[in-house]
Amino acid sequence: MRISLPYGKGSKDLEISEERIEGLLYSRTHEYKSQKSESEIVRDALRNPIGSESLEILSKGKKKIVIISSDHTRPVPSHVIMPEVLATIRKANSDAEITILVATGAHRASTDEELRDKYGDEIVDNVRIVMHDSKNEADMADLGTLPSGGSLMINRTAVEADLLIAEGFIEPHFFAGFSGGRKSILPGIASYKTVLANHCAEFIDSRYARTGILENNPLHIDMLYAAEKSNLKFIINVVIDQDKKVIAAFAGDREKAHYEGCRFLKGLAGAEGKKADVVVTTNGGYPLDQNIYQSVKGMTAAEASINDGGIIIMASECSDGHGGEEFYKTFKDGASPEKIMKDILERERNETVPDQWESQVLARLLMKHEIVMVTDAPKQMIEDMHMHYAKSMEEAFSIAEELLGRDDYRVTVIPDGVSVIVE
Known part of the structure; x- marks a missing residue:
């Protein structure tokens, strides 16, 4: 064989x-077929948000709109997602100042080549892109204390936005349960000190900090709090197959849309x-x-x-x-x-x-x-x-x-x- x-x-x-x-x-995500193109799947999700007003309505009248985006270490098909998000925002508010904030977490910065591979030349050349640096204290805003007791320090570019959005993908995660949703904030754009506190030995040792588990997961609880305090207003998360192609998308409220996506994925990924x-x-x-x-x-x-x-x-x-x-x-x-x-x-x-x-x-x-x-x-x-x-x-x-x-x-x-x- x-x-x-x-x-x-x-x-x-x-x-x-x-x-x-x-x-x-195998995950059955690799067998799942949609009758729609990747762009149509994303577009339909944006038009039918879960537990939230539409992105068009949320964008109206906003001056500073920040879109958190995963970095080069994640196979998020941003070349599919980002054009749809940008088109939706610009249709509703052509005057908005749009910034893509790359959520490096604790990783190194993405290179220009990696950004162009991820977004395409048009977006890299025409949209302001900011690279999160978790170790630059001057870039962070103090939002208080996490439920676990760690300090909550988040990238100031996101905190000062009139509208904060996140794109990403949902996959099984070996200690956060699932990726996506609230992880765009913590660890995505959090201070290194905040990441360290959240990823402590006690939490990683928890029997709830395992693949596919959200309930009672101590890391997830901290992450939800961080997303709330950062005022993450809207997410667009996709599920992908083995070829890194979009098979489903979930947009809307940071928690409700994410949970719906997690349920969908668990139905396919469980083995x-x-x-x-x-x-x-x-x-x-x-x-x-x-x-x-x-x-x-x-x-x-x-x-x-x-x-x-x-x-x-x-x-x-x-x-x-x-x-x-x-x-x-x-x-x-x-x-x-x-x-x-x-x-x-x-x-x-x-x-x-x-x-x-x-x-x-x-x-x-x-x-x-x-x-x-x-x-x-x-x-x-x-x-x-x-x-x-x-x-x-x-x-x-x-x-x-x-x-x-x-x-x-x-x-x-x-x-x-x-x-x-x-x-």
Whole structure:
């Protein structure tokens, strides 16, 4: 049996005996077909907002309109969404000063090339684009305190807007439950200090901070509060398939539209777990598999469908290396995953360090499972992070077999680990 696995901007083939396969877990978003074009789907959502007045009505009379937009690390089809949003606003208010605020969260700034790839030349050349810098305190406005006790500092460009809008996409998220909606604010345009407080060890350790869970999720509760205090008035979130094409869109109230989108996605992305000794997964290809940091997300899908002591094989290009210096150093300098986890759990909320949350999840995985990375990242980097390096799927299976000490193992394959909610 040959299974195509997303890898960078291409794919890797996995050839495996059908008799060995325990389960093949797909999101049904990849099978969902709409009779409308991507632009029509977005346009219809804007015309039929959920729990909100239309964007045309909200835009009238406003001087400063800010549109929060995801950065280069997210496969949001902004080249489809943004023209529709801009056309809607300009039709209602041609005099408005429009700013696109790129929600980098704690990531690096997007390059000009990445912006043009995301929006197209016309938008980059004609619309004011501001890059959020979470570490620039002068850019932040103090909005008080989060329910968790952390300080709430949000980008001043957004806070000073007459109308604040956010575009994005909804996918399963490994500790926030789902992406989209309120995440455009926190972590999207929040101060690094606010992100650190929200992503504290206590919250990441919560059994509710898992893929597909919103109720009682402590990170989600903080994020909702941040969105409310920032006066996020309107969102347009899409759901995409494996080709990064829009299959559905949800516009309107920041909470009601987002929840409707989450319900839609959960109905398609839910997959019954099939426990196996070896689980193969990916991070869905480019842009989500640019680095090891992001690839932890796809690994958590394997975690939910693996036997105790099983082996995770992760296929992720990682053309950008580790993706976080502190994340890398935590493992390079750490004696063991157990010691890394102990150090993290002993930190209070305001002692959270950069990239700690990703380190915490990876340490949790490594405490239970050996991980084999099929990647273009340097071998030494992978080994520094307590994982095994393989240059091909064949080599990865040889390593897995050696680690298991037997050849009668079963395999579950999750071709796109970030698109599935394993139940």
